[in-house]
Amino acid sequence: MRIGIAKVMQETSTFSTQATDLAMFADHGIARGPATLAGESVWDGFVEGFREAAAGHELVGVIKLQAMPAGCLTAAARQTIVEWFAADLAQALPLDALLLSLHGAFVAEDDPDVDGLLLQTARQLLGPRVPIGVALDLHANITERMVAAVDVIDGMHTHPHLDMPQTGRRVARVTLAAADGQVRPVVSAVKIPLVTPAETQISDEPPLAELMAATRQAERQPAILCASVFAVQPWLDVPEMGWCSVVVADGDRGLATAAARELAGLAWEQRRDYTRPCPNYRDAIATALSGDAWPVVIADLTDLMTGGGTGDSTWYLRELLLRQPEQLCCLPMVDPQAVAVLTAAGAGARVTVSLGGKLDYVNSTPVEVTGDVLRVIPVTPGRDLPESMGTTVVLGLGQVQVVVFERLGPGADPVIYQGAGIDVTQARILVAKSVVDFRAGYADVAKRFLLGEAPGLAPADLLSLPWKRVPRPLFPLDTTFAWSADKAVAWSSDPRPAGGDGT
Numbered sequence: 448m449r450i451g452i453a454k455v456m457q458e459t460s461t462f463s464t465q466a467t468d469l470a471m472f473a474d475h476g477i478a479r480g481p482a483t484l485a486g487e488s489v490w491d492g493f494v495e496g497f498r499e500a501a502a503g504h505e506l507v508g509v510i511k512l513q514a515m516p517a518g519c520l521t522a523a524a525r526q527t528i529v530e531w532f533a534a535d536l537a538q539a540l541p542l543d544a545l546l547l548s549l550h551g552a553f554v555a556e557d558d559p560d561v562d563g564l565l566l567q568t569a570r571q572l573l574g575p576r577v578p579i580g581v582a583l584d585l586h587a588n589i590t591e592r593m594v595a596a597v598d599v600i601d602g603m604h605t606h607p608h609l610d611m612p613q614t615g616r617r618v619a620r621v622t623l624a625a626a627d628g629q630v631r632p633v634v635s636a637v638k639i640p641l642v643t644p645a646e647t648q649i650s651d652e653p654p655l656a657e658l659m660a661a662t663r664q665a666e667r668q669p670a671i672l673c674a675s676v677f678a679v680q681p682w683l684d685v686p687e688m689g690w691c692s693v694v695v696a697d698g699d700r701g702l703a704t705a706a707a708r709e710l711a712g713l714a715w716e717q718r719r720d721y722t723r724p725c726p727n728y729r730d731a732i733a734t735a736l737s738g739d740a741w742p743v744v745i746a747d748l749t750d751l752m753t754g755g756g757t758g759d760s761t762w763y764l765r766e767l768l769l770r771q772p773e774q775l776c777c778l779p780m781v782d783p784q785a786v787a788v789l790t791a792a793g794a795g796a797r798v799t800v801s802l803g804g805k806l807d808y809v810n811s812t813p814v815e816v817t818g819d820v821l822r823v824i825p826v827t828p829g830r831d832l833p834e835s836m837g838t839t840v841v842l843g844l845g846q847v848q849v850v851v852f853e854r855l856g857p858g859a860d861p862v863i864y865q866g867a868g869i870d871v872t873q874a875r876i877l878v879a880k881s882v883v884d885f886r887a888g889y890a891d892v893a894k895r896f897l898l899g900e901a902p903g904l905a906p907a908d909l910l911s912l913p914w915k916r917v918p919r920p921l922f923p924l925d926t927t928f929a930w931s932a933d934k935a936v937a938w939s940s941d942p943r944p945a946g947g948d949g950t
């Protein structure tokens with residue numbers, strides 16, 4: 448069989464100050480047509496799973512593009528991306544199945560559901576018989592258009608996100624079985640009027656652990672092909688906002704709907720358990736400076752680089768400079784202007800520079816500092832830092848070291864420090880720009896994990912956001928309404944043509 452593979456991935460925060468444009472995709476490399484599958488490269492965990500499950504079939508690269516999380520996609524970029532996707536998919540025909548790696552929370556200025564638009568475009572081009580399977584992030588926002596267009600939807604069951612390959616394998620196995628006529632997947636989705644803070648969604652701790660165990664239990668039923676609960680990322684002001692349970696069953700819509708309702712009901716019962724007080728950043732820094740065990744990794748969660756933060760919040764920098772720590776304390780800072788100043792000065796120079804507070808100008812202001820340029824790390828092949836971060840500079844401010852770079856980087860991974868030549872084992876505090884994934888990224892480094900909330904674009908307190916477009920009532924913006932999973936509307940995929948052999 449000829450199996451198409453495509454990836455178009457961005458996670459949008461509609462509250463971000465930074466619009467997403469094509470240049471932000473170009474930073475990560477855009478590949479189109481057969482070139483996307485050249486060599487042995489693996490695009491991401493989903494595609495790794497696709498390739499494993501589809502081994503022995505002819506794989507056809509369609510398109511691959513990805514950008515870091517930021518604000519809404521510009522209308523012009525949205526038009527270009529959909530045109531590219533349609534043209535490259537048309538070029539790849541005929542296909543027996545299409546596998547897509549999407550995030551599921553991709554919003555444009557002129558369309559609140561870019562993922563749904565891509566899936567609808569794919570369905571129009573492929574017709575009703577060619578199965579479409581999509582692997583999504585746990586933080587996807589499922590829409591009616593997405594469900595109507597596909598045969599298989601499945602999402603990650605873990606946060607930190609560790610099961611991308613397994614998710615990709617499940618999606619590919621079911622989609623290929625459908626293409627082969629062995630199963631007739633039908634999707635049923637129940638939208639839950641719920642958003643929750645991200646920092647309490649940890650899949651091996653309650654309450655999410657219990658919910659994910661229930662999805663795995665549902666998947667053990669022979670006629671259920673896959674089951675997911677999507678705990679949408681909370682910084683998304685769109686008309687179909689909310690959690691969603693999705694079940695794919697073999698030919699039995701009633702079974703899929705019943706199982707999706709059961710999972711939705713459990714999520715709704717847990718709704719109050721996700722809201723807990725979040726520690727303040729000043730308290731977190733004080734705790735980290737006074738303890739006996741370090742490194743302490745503190746999540747600057749409201750400025751998370753993997754979810755709509757700009758990476759240039761200055762609250763941690765101000766507090767650390769004020770406290771003048773006696774041991775090494777490290778934090779990242781996205782600031783292309785500062786990188787230009789520091790690079791021009793060169794390693795060894797003593798420089799006064801304005802740091803941060805320029806991209807998220809709503810919550811932070813720049814800090815003028817005087818320090819020593821310890822290292823300048825240009826973009827060269829073989830360096831450990833991702834190329835997409837651009838030139839990176841380590842600025843020493845006494846025991847505070849700031850890793851300054853041009854564009855967003857991995858907020859949950861110590862490579863951001865190690866790649867800049869910092870011995871993380873010597874640090875008292877390492878600031879991560881992450882909400883949950885840092886617990887996995889820093890597992891081998893951290894003696895302790897803390898959360899510290901500062902003013903930022905991705906607040907834990909969802910009531911503080913200027914919501915305008917979300918459906919109401921929506922918990923926890925509204926708290927006194929009744930909702931029942933048993934009576935909720937279920938969205939379903941279009942039935943596959945009978946007797947389908949996928950051709």
Ligand SMILES: [Zn+2]
Pocket residue numbers: 584585586608
């Ligand atoms: Zn996620």
